[in-house]
Amino acid sequence: MTDTATHGAARPVPARSHPRVLATLGRPDWATHLATHGPLPSLVPNLVEILQNAGLVGHGGAAFPVWRKIASLAGAPAAIIANAAEGEPLSHKDAVLLANAPQLVLDGLLVLAGTLAPRAKLLLYVNPLSLESAERAVADRPDGRRIQVVAAADGFVAGEVSAVVDSLSGGRGVPRDHPHHLTERGLKGKPTLVFNVETLAHLALIARHGPEWFRSVGTPDDPGTRLISVSGAGLEAHVREVDGGTPLGDVLARCGLGETAVQAVLVGGYHGAWVERSRLGAPLTAKATRTSIGAGAGVIHVLGVEECGIHASGAILRYLASQSAQQCGPCLFGLPTLSGAFDDVTTGSGRQGDLLQRMLATLPGRGACHHPDGTVRFATSALGVFADEVTAHRAGRCRAAGARR
Ligand code: SF4
Structure with a gap:
């Protein structure tokens, strides 16, 4: 089993476990974070190859391969941005992640910086509702001083990557036509990486435990776990961490919702699509296929049988x-x-x-x-x-x- 630590002997790889990114709950302090996940490697040689082997894709909605985004950098990134703008009204997963495992997100930023660009500007761009959790997490860690927390602009499109860069450049925080990829010309015209915060949390665990560990849950085509915001049909809105490829109906059953309570399900949020009850047996995957349902930004909203x-x-x-x-x-x-x-x-x-x-x-x-x-x-x-x-x-x-x- 691969160990991606750069210093010392290989650590034993933890047993297959679940949940992963939500292994800690209730604002763990720095010591609890370290005790739960172990030390973070300062850098990861062959990071692109490791992420490619892990099959990690972005969890902000587009499901773009993380390794490919890093490989497309036109040079060392001048800025690395953790995106938790979360403008989608039905999504709560990023806020829950920042409330319960914020250090994993910061780990992701720091291991990327250590590996790709030690002098890069590190920014945590958060929905104002998560500002306090984010600032406290940064203050909690001994190496957190270089990470700047910035309140995100308001609105549904605030989390679009060019809108994030626009806001951090002093603009209104609206999407910009960008003929160049941000990995070529982003913040201040320099190569810039923008990752959703959940993506960074998974990356931080892969940096510790390696791609085989990541792939030990989920399916070959949809490895690892994902956070899902679940709401509707009288359910209190909450967040679940589920294995890749979990059938939609199983996710709902874990929330206490049986098939007969479901008329249809909106999957992927307001930019997603309605799914008929007859498809509850189909797996949720990063991208939709002929037989699976694309999870999009990790949002499930149930329409109850009495609703229109x-x-x-x-x-x-x-x-x-x-x-x-x-x-x-x-x-x-x-x-x-x-x-x-x-x-x-x-x-x-x-x-x-x-x-x-x-x-x-x-x-x-x-x-x-x-x-x-x-x-x-x-x-x-x-x-x-x-x-x-x-x-x-x-x-x-x-x-x-x-x-x-
Ligand atoms: S950038 Fe254009 S397409 Fe996108 S939300 Fe604004 S007006 Fe609409």
Whole structure:
């Protein structure tokens, strides 16, 4: 079994264990963190190869291979950024991680710096609600002084990587058209790495225990664990750490929710897609395949059997339309038009059917960021999964509520 420590003899690899990144709960102090996870190597030779063997992908939503992002750096990174902006309303995993295992995130930043760029600026960009946890974690550790904690901008698109760099550069914190990858030109025009905080926590454990340990849970195509924010159907919102490839229904069962309580599940958050109850047996994986469901940003929201998917989807679309950063015409004007046409087609006169189809066809790929693409994906899934409800609404009935709408 590989040990990635650079100093001294190989450490014994801990037994397969679960949970991993949430192995500590309730704001562990520095000593508890070290006792739980062991010392952090100051640098990891062959880091790119180790991460490639581990199969670690980003946990912010895009599931891009971590090794590939590092390998694409145009030079030593001038800045390494831990991203916990978490603008998705249904996501709580980054906040829970920072409340319970913040040192793993900081470990990830420091081992990247030690390996790639000892003089890099290290930034922890956090949702204001997690600011206190983050600042306390940095103050707790003896090597934390070089890490700067910055409050994230507000809004759904605040965590988009170019928005993060824009905010840290003194801008409004909105996505920017970036013809160059941030690994080539990011903060102050220098190579920059931005990773979601959960990604960094996994990286910190791989740096300690190696790729084989990481792969000892999950599946060959979806190794390791992931944090999932679960909510809906009367559940109190909470976060679970599950193995890669865990069936969607098993995740819900661990939260105490049986199949009969589920009408549909929104997977991946507001930029994700609705999934029918018939697919609860499908595994949750980093990227969707023919047989699996893509976990996206690690969000699961359950629509209970008494709820109306049309009303829920319409409300989400109105919210998404309000979250345009108002700088790209197709997004600024297109998303409110899409939202209005969706409401008309699903609960109104239905005269705007052609307009709705035109918006769904033309908006993707038209913004500086993927906000229009994600919104169209969500709307399309709602129209598919709730097709019967659309018909019922048009006939004046709301099937979920069993009443006239
Ligand atoms: S597509 Fe929308 S959210 Fe994205 S940068 Fe343009 S206006 Fe902003």
